[in-house]
Amino acid sequence: MSSRSRKSPACENCRRRRIKCNQLRPQCSQCARAGLSCSGYREPIDLLFQDQTATVARKFRKDPNLAVVESETDCFCVLSSPSSNYSSSLTLINPTTYVEEIASKYFFTNFNITRNKPVALPEPWLASSPCGLDSVTSVGLAAMAIIRQDPHMMALARRRYSAALRHLALAVQDPLEVTKGPTTTTSFNMSMFEMIISDGPDTAYEWLKHIRGTTALMRVVKFPFANAIFAVKGCLQVCFTIAVASLISETPVPPYVIDVPRKFSYPGIYAEIPPIIELFSLLSRLVNLYILAKQIGNNSPRDLSSALTDIDEDLVSWTTRLPPVWTGGPNTGSKVLNGPESTNWLPRLWGYYRLCRVITHQVILDNAHRTPGKEELSREIVSRMSHEIYASIPSMLRKPALGPCTGVCLGLTSDVFFLITILQALLKVTDKQTVLDEWAVSASETIGKEEFGPVRWFVEKHLC
Numbered sequence: 001m002s003s004r005s006r007k008s009p010a011c012e013n014c015r016r017r018r019i020k021c022n023q024l025r026p027q028c029s030q031c032a033r034a035g036l037s038c039s040g041y042r043e044p045i046d047l048l049f050q051d052q053t054a055t056v057a058r059k060f061r062k063d064p065n066l067a068v069v070e071s072e073t074d075c076f077c078v079l080s081s082p083s084s085n086y087s088s089s090l091t092l093i094n095p096t097t098y099v100e101e102i103a104s105k106y107f108f109t110n111f112n113i114t115r116n117k118p119v120a121l122p123e124p125w126l127a128s129s130p131c132g133l134d135s136v137t138s139v140g141l142a143a144m145a146i147i148r149q150d151p152h153m154m155a156l157a158r159r160r161y162s163a164a165l166r167h168l169a170l171a172v173q174d175p176l177e178v179t180k181g182p183t184t185t186t187s188f189n190m191s192m193f194e195m196i197i198s199d200g201p202d203t204a205y206e207w208l209k210h211i212r213g214t215t216a217l218m219r220v221v222k223f224p225f226a227n228a229i230f231a232v233k234g235c236l237q238v239c240f241t242i243a244v245a246s247l248i249s250e251t252p253v254p255p256y257v258i259d260v261p262r263k264f265s266y267p268g269i270y271a272e273i274p275p276i277i278e279l280f281s282l283l284s285r286l287v288n289l290y291i292l293a294k295q296i297g298n299n300s301p302r303d304l305s306s307a308l309t310d311i312d313e314d315l316v317s318w319t320t321r322l323p324p325v326w327t328g329g330p331n332t333g334s335k336v337l338n339g340p341e342s343t344n345w346l347p348r349l350w351g352y353y354r355l356c357r358v359i360t361h362q363v364i365l366d367n368a369h370r371t372p373g374k375e376e377l378s379r380e381i382v383s384r385m386s387h388e389i390y391a392s393i394p395s396m397l398r399k400p401a402l403g404p405c406t407g408v409c410l411g412l413t414s415d416v417f418f419l420i421t422i423l424q425a426l427l428k429v430t431d432k433q434t435v436l437d438e439w440a441v442s443a444s445e446t447i448g449k450e451e452f453g454p455v456r457w458f459v460e461k462h463l464c
Contacts, residue, residue, distance in 0.1 A: 012039040099153065103140030104133075110413040111139055111192060113237045129182035131167030134160050135189035142196040143412045146458070154197070161193055172217070181231075184221045187214040188238055192417050201464035205424070211245040214238060219256050232264050236276055237345070237418075240352055243283045244421045247359070248428050250291050253284040271323045276349060278318060283352055286311055286359045290429070293363050305367065312360045315353065347395040348415075351422050354385040361385075362429045382430060386438070389426070393419065393443040397455065411455045420462045427463060436463060 010021030011028055013036050021028045027038030141157035144150070168186050171177040191210035198204050218238070239261055246253045261277040289311070293304060326346070361378035397415045426435050440456050 009042045011041055099144075099156075100137055100141070103137050103144055103157075105140070106144055107136045107140035110143070111189075111417075113234055113414050129167075129180070129186070131164050131171050131186040132182035132189075134164035134167055135186040135193070138164055139189050139193050139196065142193055146196060147412060157193075157197075161190070164190065178217065179220050179222045181221060181234075184214060184217040184238070185234070187217055188241075191241075192414065195417055195420060195462065196412070198462060200461060204462040204464050205248065208245050208249050211242060212249075215242050215245075215254060215257060218242070218260055219254075232273055233345075235264070236261055236273075236280065239280055240283070241418070241421055243280065243287055244352075244355075244425045246284075247287045247290060247425050248421075250294060252288045252291055258284045272325055275318065275322055275326065279349065279353060279356070282311060282314060282318070283356050286356055290359055290363055293367060305364065308360050308364055312357070315356055315360070318353070347392050348418055348422075351389050351392060351396065354389050355422060355425060357385045358382050358389075358426065359429055386426060386430060386435070387442075389422065390439050391442045393439070394446045397443075412458065416455060416458065420459055423459065423463055436460075439463075 008015060008021075009023065011023070011031060013031050013034070014021035014028060017030070019030055021030060021041075023041050031038035138157050138160035141153055141160060145154035145157055164186060168183065168190070171180075171183045171186075177183055187210050191207040191214065194203070194210060195207040198206060239257060242257055243253050258281060261280050264273055264277065286308075289304065289307060358381075361381045364374055364378045365382070396419055397411065397413070423435065423439055426439075440452070440459075444452050444456065
């Protein structure tokens with residue numbers, strides 16, 4: 001009978017020296033006696049953190065009908081046969097580690113942008129996809145690693161991320177898989193992963209590389225209209241992120257992305273949806289005009305000012321034509337914008353609206369020689385809309401549901417991801433120092449400096 005090694009909660013020094021640790025606090029007696037700095041003791045969840053790939057692989061090697069190729073990421077195995085294709089040859093071996101189960105639950109509770117259920121559970125269409133499941137686990141692990149400041153958990157997150165990239169590379173080469181929602185979703189999840197693991201100015205914008213991949217996949221993806229509201233919510237949030245990413249990277253929003261939300265303009269759609277589609281169209285037009293103005297500089301034609309004025313009038317008019325659920329209280333019964341089945345989407349949509357106003361009037365200011373007399377009004381609107389975005393930050397963020405996780409919570413959710421994209425867009429368009437000085441003032445006062453502190457620390461790593 002083979003024995004299973006027990007995992008010791010002892011401190012690192014005692015484990016290395018192979019001596020008994022009495023686990024006293026603030027330091028154990030052995031470290032105190034030896035004059036060593038005691039590193040502290042491992043928690044129960046850390047003791048469950050063990051890679052079971054080798055055990056799983058040995059089980060499959062016993063079957064002569066299966067050829068097992070171990071991945072260098074130690075996170076999955078590829079079961080292949082000579083005539084198999086992508087959909088039948090890739091089988092995800094999901095390690096049965098408790099920490100990965102927690103990570104998956106953390107993702108579906110805190111990062112799932114569709115929010116199709118009051119208690120978020122794994123979406124079968126995503127959990128059944130090899131690249132989708134790996135991307136979900138990698139994001140959940142990375143977020144938990146940041147919260148727990150656990151390098152071992154981050155190492156596993158990176159291995160899962162590497163596995164997701166390999167599955168994604170195979171999926172985009174398959175004519176059927178490339179059109180499926182999980183493939184595009186995986187690419188989008190990878191952008192959230194890159195933002196989570198960013199640790200400074202050099203990597204603050206790494207998330208954009210996966211958004212470019214998501215943008216390309218939007219050309220071919222087929223949406224699951226059997227669950228229309230689910231498709232609409234996910235698609236529109238991805239589209240808004242693509243538009244903001246295009247602004248930051250100064251690349252035009254592709255026409256096929258602008259056309260995607262129009263597929264949801266059909267009879268019987270929720271009344272909340274058409275205004276969202278219209279707002280996205282206005283944002284995309286503004287981004288493309290902003291990029292055009294940057295390219296031609298002082299040679300901006302007069303019709304650019306005319307186009308900006310028309311869009312600004314459309315934005316003002318847009319606010320007067322909104323259905324009641326847009327302007328009512330937090331529980332107006334909307335399955336799209338608020339209530340128990342949605343994210344904090346409505347405050348973020350108003351953030352996109354205000355960003356549109358900021359872009360419009362900042363371009364007018366940058367081309368003031370073509371629009372005499374409008375400088376003072378435009379400065380006032382840019383300042384007011386920026387401060388309204390900052391004031392709405394507390395309503396954009398929600399407390400994460402940690403499930404089995406314990407300890408101090410950073411508040412790391414998809415809401416923080418979207419907030420950073422909006423703030424990075426403001427950095428691009430307006431005065432950088434003003435954004436850095438003012439963005440957190442209102443939230444710190446409303447939420448409290450101590451509670452908002454970890455979120456502020458995380459966000460400010462990406463504002464550069």
